[in-house]
Amino acid sequence: MAIIHVSNLKKSFGNLDVLKGVSFEVEKNEVVAVIGPSGSGKSTMLRSLVHLEQVNGGSIRIQDDYLVKDGAYAGSQELKRITAKMGMVFQHFNLFPHLTVQENLELAPKLVKGESDEKIRQRSNGLLEKVGLSDKAGVYPAKLSGGQKQRVAIARALMMQPDIMLFDEPTSALDPELTGEVLQVIKQLAQEHMTMMVVTHEMGFAKEVASKIMFMDNGEVIEAGTPEQLFTNPQFERTRAFLNRALK
DSSP states (O other): OOSEEEEEEEEEETTEEEEEEEEEEEOTTOEEEEEOOTTSSHHHHHHHHTTSSOOSEEEEEETTEEEEETTEEOOHHHHHHHHTTEEEEOTTOOOOTTSOHHHHHHHHHHHHTOOOHHHHHHHHHHHHHHTTOGGGTTOOGGGSOHHHHHHHHHHHHHTTOOSEEEEESTTTTSOHHHHHHHHHHHHHHHHTTOEEEEEOSOHHHHHHHOSEEEEEETTEEEEEEOHHHHHHSOSSHHHHHHHHHHTO
């Protein structure tokens, strides 16, 4: 059964329809790259999954639980429980500037998880090693490069031991030479079979790492398929036109 099931999702800001009946499924261990032009609804769709945007209609089911069903949301405790299954990494890191790298990682688990400090410290050390930043544990975010900040943000999301990771254009705020170090961490997660959705403009990365590509335009999912299907034989003119521009 799909780990994420989205059906007929609708979202508007005033008179602007941003999501127009979006439906898709993500299977366990699948890596789905979401591509499409700016303003196509990709980020709004992703943010809806963790209740950072409230939708106007449709359903979102995470594993067996409905976050929203036919436009009606679950209760607040239920919403917290369901969204805790997902970790989200944003374009602009969102680290706490007054906390060290290690404190950024450990804050949420200490507040939420009720685990021992020792267990939390063990996990934060392991994750800093995983993202190649063991030597930065006591450093403040201002002293880090953009790529390092984003790797801290990924480690921080993983601290809550989510079943699903969501990435909203994780490299678009980075210089090209820093992009690779962040994509490498995401590739490693893919190799470890983490279920992921990645909104990205990095076509090479999408082609190499994703098991499925979803193309969105103008608030709709136009088509979805394997990287091979989508990049070599897109079915729709809108997909072809976008890829012709993006792959130049």
